[in-house]
Amino acid sequence: MDIGSRIRNLxxxxxxxxxxLAKKAYISQSYLSDIEKGRTxxxxxxxxxxxxxxxxxxxxxxxxxxxxxxxVIRLVENAQKLSEKEINHLSNFLEAMIERNHNKE
Numbered sequence: 001m002d003i004g005s006r007i008r009n010l011x012x013x014x015x016x017x018x019x020x021l022a023k024k025a026y027i028s029q030s031y032l033s034d035i036e037k038g039r040t041x042x043x044x045x046x047x048x049x050x051x052x053x054x055x056x057x058x059x060x061x062x063x064x065x066x067x068x069x070x071x072v073i074r075l076v077e078n079a080q081k082l083s084e085k086e087i088n089h090l091s092n093f094l095e096a097m098i099e100r101n102h103n104k105e
Contacts, residue, residue: 002038004035004036004037005036005038006061007021007032007036007050007054008036009073010054011036011054012080014054018032018033018036021050024053025046025052025053026049027046027049035050044058047061
């Protein structure tokens with residue numbers, strides 16, 4: 001996995017928008033977007049700032065992490081297209097499904 005994809009996956013796992021991570025890492029939103037899309041590579045200093053914002057060390061960033069399945073990535077990408085109200089409805093639906101499955105056990 002390339003650096004940009006890794007940053008994007010970590011950001012998505014925290015349910016942050018590009019603007020949120022950029023603000024926390026003290027970098028511009030367009031610069032972070034370019035990094036995530038592989039258009040540019042961050043300096044070590046900037047990558048360190050991004051990792052700090054994500055709450056991980058550089059060694060954790062480059063360490064082995066479980067890959068998200070294609071289905072989970074697809075769900076996240078689709079959810080990002082929804083309004084806040086629609087996301088709340090989707091979350092409630094998923095929680096109800098999980099609750100129903102736990103009650104069956």
